[in-house]
Amino acid sequence: MFVTAVKTAIVEALNAGFSQLSSSPSDTSLDLTPNSITIEYPLELVQWPAIFVQFRPNKIQWSGINPDSYTAVPSGYTINGITYYPGSEPTRNGYFEGNIDLQIMAMHSEERDRLFDSITNLILMDTISPASSAFVSSIYNNTLIGMTLLLDNVTFLGDSVSAGTPFSPEELTYEASVRIPCIGDFYTNKYSQIYPQITSIPVSGSVSLNLYTTSGQQYTENNQFT
Numbered sequence: 001m002f003v004t005a006v007k008t009a010i011v012e013a014l015n016a017g018f019s020q021l022s023s024s025p026s027d028t029s030l031d032l033t034p035n036s037i038t039i040e041y042p043l044e045l046v047q048w049p050a051i052f053v054q055f056r057p058n059k060i061q062w063s064g065i066n067p068d069s070y071t072a073v074p075s076g077y078t079i080n081g082i083t084y085y086p087g088s089e090p091t092r093n094g095y096f097e098g099n100i101d102l103q104i105m106a107m108h109s110e111e112r113d114r115l116f117d118s119i120t121n122l123i124l125m126d127t128i129s130p131a132s133s134a135f136v137s138s139i140y141n142n143t144l145i146g147m148t149l150l151l152d153n154v155t156f157l158g159d160s161v162s163a164g165t166p167f168s169p170e171e172l173t174y175e176a177s178v179r180i181p182c183i184g185d186f187y188t189n190k191y192s193q194i195y196p197q198i199t200s201i202p203v204s205g206s207v208s209l210n211l212y213t214t215s216g217q218q219y220t221e222n223n224q225f226t
Helices: 003-021 109-124 130-140
Strands: 036-038 050-062 068-079 082-106 146-149 155-165 168-188 205-212 218-225
Touching (some): 082 109, 109 155, 109 168, 130 146
Parallel strands (some): 036 050
Antiparallel strands (some): 068 082, 082 168
16 A cells, blocks of 8 residues: 555655766765665666665554545546436545665675665765755655655664675675664555535425514514425
8 A cells, every 4th residue: 555655755765866976876986876776676686786675664543533535526426327416535544654674785895885874874964965855855755655754763773794695696795774764644545435425405394483572572483494
């Protein structure tokens, strides 16, 4: 429902940020830019060094007591074969909290460490750095998901060296991970259910008014209404 949207938003934001550092993968600048930023495990040598984007939600709930909002459907609602009745389509609003894990994958310790520095700069520099500004703006302007990153609470999950890569059992893999907490809202109308609108309620009856003068004399008036 929203997990893929969160991952996609992060990939787009990282690409926007790193594109400000270099128009193509580069290791000649102060900040290293990766060969790939992906939500799939990088299996090819050409993809390394890479940033593997993962998202782990830890809280999902409705937004508010009544999480549904309604929008008018131009096609109307069908009753007894007649489709001109006004209709509304509900949208369910939800709230989530979770952690975004950026797993750095490289074949050399220097590549891993420089990518870690590059990610740290994207997160912490904010408006000071054009790359960081592009990263943050991409997230806030994303149309897939409404999400806020808690950029003042970033956690370093450690680094590791392990034997073997997907393309060579003899190579070493140098990894490190950065965790960014996030909160956000998502909206879904997946089932496209349409409800009829209540535009009027016909009623009929009568009203009797008992009127009194200042002297206490009573007058009765009867009115019919529809």
